[in-house]
Amino acid sequence: MPVEMSRRRFEELVGDALDLVPKEFAAAMDNVVVLVEDRDPEQPSLLGLYHGIALTERTSTYGGVLPDRITIYREAILDICETEDDVVEEVAITVVHEIAHHFGIDDARLHELGWG
Numbered sequence: 001m002p003v004e005m006s007r008r009r010f011e012e013l014v015g016d017a018l019d020l021v022p023k024e025f026a027a028a029m030d031n032v033v034v035l036v037e038d039r040d041p042e043q044p045s046l047l048g049l050y051h052g053i054a055l056t057e058r059t060s061t062y063g064g065v066l067p068d069r070i071t072i073y074r075e076a077i078l079d080i081c082e083t084e085d086d087v088v089e090e091v092a093i094t095v096v097h098e099i100a101h102h103f104g105i106d107d108a109r110l111h112e113l114g115w116g
Helices: 007-019 023-028 074-080 084-102 107-112
Strands: 032-037 048-051 068-073
Touching: 007 032, 007 074, 007 084, 032 084, 048 084, 068 074, 068 084, 074 084, 084 107
Parallel strands: 032 068
Antiparallel strands: 048 068
16 A cells, blocks of 8 residues: 655655765756656656756756756655655655766666666
């Protein structure tokens, strides 16, 4: 049975997960915003999504663009979790996974590193 959790509590968990990012990585994150949405309309079971231009892809012409977006999908994560501890763990994994995409790390490499 999926976990029920308020949006506010879920957003706190996303904030907690962001606080776990090592300072040197957090400082290197550039022009990116982290959002919480209920579900991706095109892929309702998607847990998170990075949309933007990875740091490794940016050139000297990069500038004047809207921030990259990392979206964490609350209802999709709650659907696959049985306890609040499961939610805490899945949020942390999803946040790290999407931040890795911001740094140019693809799914194959994340899987090799044990995050996929």
